[in-house]
Each structure stands twice: as C-alpha cells, then as structure tokens.
Amino acid sequence: xxxxxxxxxxxxxxxxxxxPLRAYAGKQESVEVxxxxxAEALSGLTSQFGDLKKHLYTEDGRLRSFxxxxxxxxxxxxxxxxxTQLREGDTxxxxxxxxxxxx
Amino acid sequence: MxxxxxxxxxxxxxxxxxxxxxxxxxxxxxHLIMPEVGMDGQLKLKQAKVLCIGTGGLGAPLxxxxxxxxxxxxxxxxxxxxDFTNLQRQVLFGTSDVGRPKISAAADRLRNLNPEIxxxxxETHLSSDNALDILKDYxxxxxxTDNFPTRYLVNDACVLLGKPNVYGSIFRFEGQVTIFGYxxxxxxxCLYPEPPPPGLVPSCAEGGVLGVLPGIVGTIQAAETLKLxxxxxxxxxxxxxxxxxLGMKFRELKLRKNPECPVCGEHRTITQLIDYxxxxxxxxxxxxxxxxxxxxxxxxxxxxxxxxxxxLFILDVREVHExxxxxxxxxxxxxxxxxxxxxxxxxxxxxxAHCRSGKRSADAVDFxxxxxxxxxxxxxxxxxxxxxxxxxxxxxx
Numbered sequence: 001x002x003x004x005x006x007x008x009x010x011x012x013x014x015x016x017x018x019x020p021l022r023a024y025a026g027k028q029e030s031v032e033v034x035x036x037x038x039a040e041a042l043s044g045l046t047s048q049f050g051d052l053k054k055h056l057y058t059e060d061g062r063l064r065s066f067x068x069x070x071x072x073x074x075x076x077x078x079x080x081x082x083x084t085q086l087r088e089g090d091t092x093x094x095x096x097x098x099x100x101x102x103x
Numbered sequence: 104m105x106x107x108x109x110x111x112x113x114x115x116x117x118x119x120x121x122x123x124x125x126x127x128x129x130x131x132x133x134h135l136i137m138p139e140v141g142m143d144g145q146l147k148l149k150q151a152k153v154l155c156i157g158t159g160g161l162g163a164p165l166x167x168x169x170x171x172x173x174x175x176x177x178x179x180x181x182x183x184x185x186d187f188t189n190l191q192r193q194v195l196f197g198t199s200d201v202g203r204p205k206i207s208a209a210a211d212r213l214r215n216l217n218p219e220i221x222x223x224x225x226e227t228h229l230s231s232d233n234a235l236d237i238l239k240d241y242x243x244x245x246x247x248t249d250n251f252p253t254r255y256l257v258n259d260a261c262v263l264l265g266k267p268n269v270y271g272s273i274f275r276f277e278g279q280v281t282i283f284g285y286x287x288x289x290x291x292x293c294l295y296p297e298p299p300p301p302g303l304v305p306s307c308a309e310g311g312v313l314g315v316l317p318g319i320v321g322t323i324q325a326a327e328t329l330k331l332x333x334x335x336x337x338x339x340x341x342x343x344x345x346x347x348x349l350g351m352k353f354r355e356l357k358l359r360k361n362p363e364c365p366v367c368g369e370h371r372t373i374t375q376l377i378d379y380x381x382x383x384x385x386x387x388x389x390x391x392x393x394x395x396x397x398x399x400x401x402x403x404x405x406x407x408x409x410x411x412x413x414x415l416f417i418l419d420v421r422e423v424h425e426x427x428x429x430x431x432x433x434x435x436x437x438x439x440x441x442x443x444x445x446x447x448x449x450x451x452x453x454x455x456a457h458c459r460s461g462k463r464s465a466d467a468v469d470f471x472x473x474x475x476x477x478x479x480x481x482x483x484x485x486x487x488x489x490x491x492x493x494x495x496x497x498x499x500x
Binding site for chain 2: 019024051070074
C-alpha cells in the first residue's frame with residue numbers, strides 16, 4: 001500500500017489514560033492520536049510521552065500483563081490483539097490493575 | 104440448619120425460614136414494601152452469610168449497608184488498628200476509636216446499627232493457611248483489601264471454593280468494580296494474569312485517595328452483594344465498571360473468561376493456594392524498595408552534620424503538594440522529573456536525598472549513583488523518621 005494511501009487509513013481515536021499513568025502522560029485524561037491499529041495508536045502515544053513506555057511494555061516489548069487495552073468495550077486480547085483495526089472515533093482504554101481499598 | 108444444596112449463585116438455597124420478628128418487620132419495612140425485595144428477599148438476606156475482607160475504606164460502607172440491610176451473618180476480616188489517617192474515609196470509625204483494633208471498633212458499630220444480625224470477627228491476616236477455612240462458611244465474599252497478594256489470594260480461594268467475589272478497588276479518584284468467581288464467569292486472573300512488579304504502581308498510602316471514593320465504590324459492591332442474595336437485577340458478572348470521580352463518569356467494559364486462565368480455565372495449573380507474596384515478587388512484608396545497597400544517613404546523623412555546619416545539599420524527591428505539607432527546606436525535584444533535571448544537581452557536593460518514608464529517595468539515590476554521583480545518601484525513614492527522631496514539629500502525613 002502506498003504511503004499516502006496508508007495515511008488516509010489512519011483514524012482519529014481517543015486514548016483514555018488511567019489515573020495511575022496520567023503522571024507519565026502530561027497529566028492528561030485522554031490523548032487524541034491518528035492510527036490504523038491499536039499498535040500504532042500506542043506507539044503514537046509512547047512517542048509523544050516517552051515515560052509511559054516502561055509502564056506499558058516490558059523490556060522485550062510485550063504489553064505488560066497487568067495492563068489491559070480495550071477498544072470501546074472490548075478487550076483486545078479477544079479481538080486481534082495489538083493488530084486490532086481502528087475505526088474513526090473509537091475509544092481506546094488502558095486499564096491497569098489497581099489494588100487499593102482498605103488501609 | 105440451612106440446606107446444603109447450592110444454587111447457581113453458590114448461595115445456600117432458602118430454607119422455609121423462620122419468619123421475621125415484629126421488630127425486624129418494622130426495621131426492614133422499606134425493603135418489605137418493595138416488590139423486588141419483599142418478605143421473600145428479606146428472608147434471603149436474613150439467611151445470607153457474607154464475608155467482608157478488610158474493614159477499611161471499602162469495608163466501611165460495605166459493612167454499614169450490609170448490616171443495615173439485614174444480612175443475617177456478616178464476617179469481618181482485618182488485622183489493623185484504627186489510626187488518624189483512616190478517619191478521612193473509613194466512616195465506620197470515630198475519633199475515639201483511634202488505636203483500637205479495627206475489627207472490634209467495626210463490630211461494635213455494626214452491632215449498634217443492627218443487633219438482629221450475627222457478626223463474626225477474624226482479627227488476622229488472611230493467608231494461604233487460613234483463607235479456605237475462613238471463607239468456606241460464607242456464601243459471598245466481598246474483597247475490600249488493599250494489596251495485590253491478598254487480591255490474588257482471595258480470587259484463588261473463591262474460585263477453588265466456587266464462591267462469588269464482589270470485587271472493588273480504588274486509586275486516587277478512580278475505582279473498579281465487578282463480580283469475579285461466579286461459577287461460569289471470569290475471575291481476577293482472567294482479567295489480570297499477573298500483578299505489577301513491586302514499586303511500579305503506587306498504593307493508596309503513596310498515591311492518596313479521595314475520601315468519598317471508597318464510599319462510592321464500596322456502596323456499589325454492597326448493592327451487587329444484595330442483588331446476588333435476593334437474586335434480582337443484572338449482576339456485574341462479566342462486566343467491569345470503571346468509575347472516575349473527577350470526570351464523574353461510569354464506564355463499562357466487557358470481561359471475558361480466559362480459557363487459558365491458570366485457576367479457572369480448562370487446563371488449570373493452580374489447584375491449591377500458593378505463596379502470594381512470592382507470586383507478587385514481594386520479599387518481605389513491606390519491602391522498602393526494589394533497590395538494595397543504598398548508602399544511608401539517619402536523621403540524627405544528618406542533624407549532627409547540619410548543626411556542625413557541613414555543606415550538605417538536601418534533595419527532596421517528593422511531589423510539590425507534599426512539599427507544601429512539610430519540608431526540610433530542601434531542593435525539590437519530584438522523582439518522576441529527576442532524569443531530566445539532573446543538571447540542577449552538583450555531583451561535587453554532598454547530597455542527602457529524602458522523601459516521605461525513604462522509599463522513593465532510595466530509588467533516586469540508586470538512579471543518581473548510576474549517573475555517577477558518589478557523595479550521596481538516602482535519609483533513612485524519610486521525613487517521617489525526621490519528625491519522630493529530630494523535630495516533632497514537622498507534621499507526619
């Protein structure tokens with residue numbers, strides 16, 4: 001696919017940043033990125049906010065197992081993982097495990 | 104005795120129950136006149152046995168509403184004592200309870216709220232040795248704990264016993280709620296196969312929590328528990344609720360059972376409780392830091408050196424809002440900004456780094472040593488220890 005054509009396939013999507021990770025994403029609640037797949041969206045996000053990378057990925061580049069990624073309300077593990085295609089206006093949620101409660 | 108027949112909810116089937124007393128009819132009248140609960144539902148509540156693990160932020164509203172609703176037998180598990188920092192959100196306790204075991208203060212409060220119900224207390228750390236024994240007598244487990252090892256322990260114990268686990272967790276102003284472990288439904292490990300490595304995700308003690316947040320999340324857990332007992336409505340099985348108090352938004356995500364899940368999947372590898380501290384990568388009870396061999400200075404040594412007029416540079420690696428609570432007049436660079444603000448430090452000077460408890464500053468010292476700083480120490484115990492050992496006028500938080 002030609003570069004220009006590929007560019008047209010990029011969709012504007014919103015990535016919702018969870019509270020524990022906002023400190024590494026310029027304190028923003030959500031970030032707009034242009035991407036065709038979840039992988040592209042997340043790499044767009046981490047290129048914008050370098051500190052996020054080690055919180056989302058292991059050293060060998062796998063998504064950390066206590067971080068789940070959803071496209072709209074569906075877990076990407078049950079779609080095409082990070083190759084899941086995006087549509088204009090999709091919302092990507094990053095949902096890390098949190099343990100707080102009592103204390 | 105109640106029949107041992109289990110319903111699909113893992114609940115004991117309703118026996119032809121003893122009726123409510125006149126006092127109970129009056130007490131529960133707002134339930135009884137509502138068709139969704141009615142006499143049938145109220146008798147189910149009376150026969151229900153619910154175990155609340157943790158009587159803190161989530162456990163407080165849970166305990167209050169489950170007791171008030173007439174859950175016949177309510178178990179409470181906690182090992183902690185009430186302290187002043189709890190009162191900002193743990194509405195089960197009053198100022199006069201500070202210093203008391205939470206379990207006694209909670210039981211007193213709930214018995215006063217509803218003397219018709221039975222309160223069981225377990226003043227203990229839930230562990231792999233006692234969990235199955237404590238959980239087995241209850242129909243529903245409500246998880247209001249505060250750490251990953253206990254979360255995985257409660258999950259695995261519930262799956263092994265086939266009991267639903269009404270789950271809630273909180274961080275700052277964000278919460279998560281769902282029901283795990285319902286037979287046929289997903290469990291905590293389906294959602295998160297592994298915990299984060301220690302130190303990567305801050306706890307409530309480090310990250311803070313909006314006082315009302317556990318109230319909101321805990322009351323949602325209480326509502327889900329009551330719905331499971333009376334068998335009405337659409338329980339949050341296979342649905343994960345995310346709540347953001349700042350945006351005041353509820354969002355719902357799909358939660359699927361993972362066929363590969365090690366504890367509830369088809370080829371399960373976990374068939375008994377394991378060592379959860381080890382699983383979560385925690386060596387000691389409270390591993391102070393993930394780094395070791397950090398040069399330290401005690402508060403008293405630091406005081407002596409400061410009084411002697413030594414040229415020491417105090418580096419405070421806490422956040423701006425913490426500096427506003429109290430400080431040692433140090434140079435503030437929050438830990439998260441240290442890597443790009445190293446140029447503000449002079450490696451030829453002697454540097455003492457500190458934070459609240461000594462954990463973040465240990466990471467800072469480790470980082471700076473790797474960056475070539477040699478004359479650098481971590482203030483042992485942080486500003487908390489400074490307050491205890493040197494200057495009690497510095498407030499602890």
